[in-house]
Amino acid sequence: xxxxxxxxxxxxxxxxxxxxxxxxxxxxxxxxxxxxxxxxxxxxxxxxxxxxxxxxxxxxxxxxxxxxxxxxxxxxxxxxxxxxxxxxxxxxxxxxxxxxxxxxxxxxxxxxxxxxxxxxxxxxxxxxxxxxxxxxxxxxxxxxxxxxxxxxxxxxxxxxxxxxxxxxxxxxxxxxxxxxxxxxxxxxxxxxxxxxxxxxxxxxxxxxxxxxxxxxxxxxxxxxxxxxxxxxxxxxxxxxxxxxxxxxxxxxxxxxxxxxxxxxxxxxxxxxxxxxxxxxxxxxxxxxxxxxxxxxxxxxxxxxxxxxxxxxxxxxxxxxxxxxxxxxxxxxxxxxxxxxxxxxxxxxxxxxxxxxxxxx
Ligand SMILES: O=C(O)CCC(=O)C1=CC=C[C@@H](O)[C@@H]1C(=O)O
Ligand SMILES: [Mg+2]
Numbered sequence: 001x002x003x004x005x006x007x008x009x010x011x012x013x014x015x016x017x018x019x020x021x022x023x024x025x026x027x028x029x030x031x032x033x034x035x036x037x038x039x040x041x042x043x044x045x046x047x048x049x050x051x052x053x054x055x056x057x058x059x060x061x062x063x064x065x066x067x068x069x070x071x072x073x074x075x076x077x078x079x080x081x082x083x084x085x086x087x088x089x090x091x092x093x094x095x096x097x098x099x100x101x102x103x104x105x106x107x108x109x110x111x112x113x114x115x116x117x118x119x120x121x122x123x124x125x126x127x128x129x130x131x132x133x134x135x136x137x138x139x140x141x142x143x144x145x146x147x148x149x150x151x152x153x154x155x156x157x158x159x160x161x162x163x164x165x166x167x168x169x170x171x172x173x174x175x176x177x178x179x180x181x182x183x184x185x186x187x188x189x190x191x192x193x194x195x196x197x198x199x200x201x202x203x204x205x206x207x208x209x210x211x212x213x214x215x216x217x218x219x220x221x222x223x224x225x226x227x228x229x230x231x232x233x234x235x236x237x238x239x240x241x242x243x244x245x246x247x248x249x250x251x252x253x254x255x256x257x258x259x260x261x262x263x264x265x266x267x268x269x270x271x272x273x274x275x276x277x278x279x280x281x282x283x284x285x286x287x288x289x290x291x292x293x294x295x296x297x298x299x300x301x302x303x304x305x306x307x308x309x310x311x312x313x314x315x316x317x318x319x320x321x322x323x324x325x326x327x328x329x330x331x332x333x334x335x336x337x338x339x340x341x342x343x344x345x346x347x348x349x350x351x352x353x354x355x356x357x358x359x360x
Pocket of ligand 2: 151153177178222223244
């Protein structure tokens with residue numbers, strides 16, 4: 001199904017017939033509870049597949065070349081046996097969108113028991129002062145023992161990253177995710193701010209990756225993995241202390257496991273703001289990672305940011321974690337959140353185009 005030299009991927013079976021995929025597809029449009037990465041309605045194609053629900057939900061602006069990997073993941077999870085899981089519960093982080101400080105407690109309340117938070121920063125149109133105020137509000141609400149991370153989605157220049165992260169140095173951040181866009185910039189940020197062992201300290205991976213230095217912060221790569229033509233380039237360049245991996249953009253659980261094995265860095269599994277059908281894929285990936293590969297709580301609690309879901313057993317955090325499972329789809333919820341006909345048609349055409357690419 002995928003063109004790659006990864007042996008784990010080579011075992012992936014051929015995709016099911018397109019007609020079968022389309023017959024299994026329902027498109028939903030679910031409102032978010034808070035604006036997240038500019039989104040207030042999350043659209044997703046939900047697949048009622050033979051091995052369980054699956055999801056295809058690349059963001060609408062992604063082109064077909066990028067979206068095809070998401071389809072490979074959705075088909076693999078729905079139609080192929082998956083690698084065995086090694087744990088049945090995954091600790092998750094609270095995900096805090098780029099909100100005002102006063103909104104932080106309300107957001108954190110949706111993530112009961114979470115002792116780690118990831119805070120969005122560098123949102124277009126906002127200032128470093130606003131970022132710093134938001135991150136401080138999170139630290140104040142969660143207390144000194146919580147782990148606090150930031151995610152800039154590549155939105156800072158090297159100078160902005162250095163300025164912002166120095167202003168946050170006293171908060172002892174767990175890591176900064178994709179502070180800048182390019183691998184070269186990440187290398188430069190790491191050179192300036194250094195790295196220190198964080199929650200993954202003690203793993204063989206982390207000992208190799210981290211250079212202790214007081215006040216320094218670890219760098220995590222996200223877009224440099226999931227949007228890169230070579231997802232391993234960032235690890236080879238020594239540009240990150242850990243990787244954020246997502247099942248859909250990386251072409252599925254098997255392929256993501258192959259990338260993690262080759263990268264040799266600790267990882268955090270994160271969502272793509274999926275419904276619970278896609279979160280189940282992320283949970284399975286996190287649960288299948290080898291011992292010692294996980295660098296702490298995963299970003300898989302994001303169904304709590306949605307105003308609805310496709311199952312009556314949503315995969316939302318409880319006591320700071322989620323039990324690994326694959327809840328069934330609820331027909332009434334699929335009807336309630338059904339996308340308008342023109343959006344349904346758009347997604348079906350997109351699936352058809354991406355499917356054609358997978359066969360090439
Ligand atoms: O990692 C998390 O806590 C939640 C997931 C998350 O942050 C994201 C989900 C979907 C799209 C991305 O812009 C974003 C991310 O950059 O990690
Ligand atoms: Mg990210």
